[in-house]
Amino acid sequence: MASLMKSFVDVSPGSQFPIQNLPxxxxxxxxxxxxxxxxxxxxxxxxxxxxxxxxxxxxxxxxxxxxxxxxxxxxxxxxxxxxxxxxxxxxxxxxxxxxxxxxxxxxxxxxxxxxxxxxxxxMPAVIGDYTDFFSSKEHAVNCGTIFRGGKEDALPPNWVHVPIGYHGRASSVVISGTDIRRPRGQTSPPPGENAPEFKPSALLDFELEMAAFVGPGNELGKPVSVDEAADHIFGFVIMNDWSARDIQKWEYVPLGPFLGKSFGTTISPWIVTMEALDPFICDAPEQDPPALQYLTEKNRFTYDIPMQVAIRPKGESKASVISNTNFKYLYWTVCQQLAHHTVNGCNLNTGDLLASGTISGPSFGSLGSLLEMSVAGSREVKLEHGGVRRFLKDGDEVVMSAVCEGDGFNVGFGECRGKVIPAFNS
The missing domain is CATH 2.30.30.230 (Fumarylacetoacetase, N-terminal domain)
Incomplete structure (x- = not known):
């Protein structure tokens, strides 16, 4: 092994921030x-x-x-x-x-x-716009199975052809460590009733994601090709796309997520650059059927980034790890996401945030949301240090992390933390 570059600044063994990273x-x-x-x-x-x-x-x-x-x-x-x-x-x-x-x-x-x-x-940047994609096939299948009752019809027919996304709320993107207040909103009518309820969300969830910051933007009307997209991506942060599932369920037809998502989105404070992630490039999942020409990459790649989610309940000193997954599972790459975003002439601006969507893997232990782990609340999720969850409780702190293990060094993202506090007037 070639000698590793070292710094005169003290860097402990296993540090997430050696000289090879510099986020x-x-x-x-x-x-x-x-x-x-x-x-x-x-x-x-x-x-x-x-x-x-x-x-x-x-x-x-x-x-x-x-x-x-x-x-x-x-x-x-x-x-x-x-x-x-x-x-x-x-x-x-x-x-x-x-x-x-x-x-x-x-x-x-x-x-x-x-x-x-x-x-x-x-906050590391002024975020003008925030778009959230739906790029994990495993997550899409899991959600489709829950909501449509079977794996046969779990994926909508467009999913394998287009990187689906929606425009989120940039104003409520916050830095790690910011408390997240439980949202209130309309939920489905109770059994036997016709009118919806207005109440604090009872089905509060996290979504483990990675998000990319846009560097140089593009002119209105001028798309970015999929093979030039990487030059428009400055780097990555961990993201928690907090979700109120009961509010989301009632409102999402026909126009998609709104108040069930816009009450808070947490990002980690350090932006890890693509250059720092170069040692962790790997092949992206094979796409079947092949992507349309404008989404076909000459050099299709992604990154091997192990990611983890833990919950620390109120009053507990230890957090319980409930998921270990990996960025490499995503079906649609960040370059495909950016190219699709601009193909209609949409102009991205410096500082815009493009989120991956929930990252879930093929096994139960690699799921990126409680919705999937608890099968919409029908099962209990056991915590490592005692207790169970179906959805998040007040006082729960969700801790997300991601660390790439290199040859003699690590490249990490730090932590993406947020604690749930009670709703107003509840």
């Missing part, structure tokens, strides 16, 4: 301070605004840019892949154990490298 986020160094871009390494955050002000980004694409002096990553994301590669090359050099520029300048080093536990992470 981007936005943080406040102290209460009331202005947000600024940073990268994670070990248990530290590197303040990119400090490095930029010191003139350490000397490449042709970044030396005159003010992108790291902004309060979001949008300006940097808009620069495109050549600038992203230039930044990554510069950062890996500056943080490597053999480079003295930052390592030996103790004043600059103390200003630029901060303990992660002393900063506050905020």
């Amino acid at each position: 981007y986020g936005v943080f406040r160094p102290s209460a009331g301070a202005s947000p600024r871009p940073g990268v994670a390494i070990g248990d530290s955050v590197v303040d990119l605004s400090v490095l930029s002000e010191a003139g350490l980004f000397k490449g042709p694409l970044l030396s005159s840019s003010s992108c790291f002096s902004q309060t979001s990553l949008n300006a940097f994301m808009a620069l495109g892949r050549p600038a992203w590669k230039e930044a990554r090359k510069t950062l890996q050099k500056l943080l490597s154990d053999g480079e003295p520029t930052l390592r030996d300048d103790h004043v600059l080093r103390s200003k630029a490298i901060l303990p992660m536990n002393q900063v506050t992470m905020v």
Whole structure:
């Protein structure tokens, strides 16, 4: 094995944030301070605004840019892949154990490298639009079986031909650690009644997803080809697409999800770039029937990203792992999703968020929602440390994580956390 690149910054064995990762986020160094871009390494955050002000980004694409002096990553994301590669090359050099520029300048080093536990992470980008896809065949079959009563008719006829999606609510996308209030809304009429009920959701669920941030957008009326789509994707975060199943069931015909989804969507704070994920590229599932020409990829690939969901009940110190799945199971790739999104001329903008839809695998232990695990509440899901769930209770904290295991290093996404708090007036 070739020698691994190492950093002068302390990185513990098994860390999710070695020098091979360097995910981007936005943080406040102290209460009331202005947000600024940073990268994670070990248990530290590197303040990119400090490095930029010191003139350490000397490449042709970044030396005159003010992108790291902004309060979001949008300006940097808009620069495109050549600038992203230039930044990554510069950062890996500056943080490597053999480079003295930052390592030996103790004043600059103390200003630029901060303990992660002393900063506050905020939203990494200004999200203009958010689209949620339905890209897991296993999840689609499971849901179709539950709602239509049999696997034979589980998939609608269009599912294997088109990456189905819907437009979500960007305003309620929140950063990991934000509490999620149980929503109220209309639900189906009780047995024997004609009128719907208005009440707090009793069937609150999570959905384990991955989401991609759009880098450069496209002009209105000008589609992005499936083989150029990767150059429009800045990186990935874990997403919890919280879902109120009883509200969703009553409202979704004929126009799809609305209030059952728009009350909260949680993302992890660190954006892992495609360059950091390169070592984990793998073949995507075979598509049968073959995709239409505009969705046929010359180099069809996805990523081997193990993902996990745990629930920590109110008052408990330990979280119970209830699912282990993998991003690689998705039938429709992120490049196909982006190409389909733009094929009608729809213009994506920098900072737009494209979510994968619930990620479920082929086994019971790899399902990405309680709806599937409990078969719409008809079965109990046992928690690892005691207790059972059919759907989420007030006080439950849902913890999602994803870590790729490389040859001598890990590339992780951190955690996507959210705690359920009671509905208003309940």
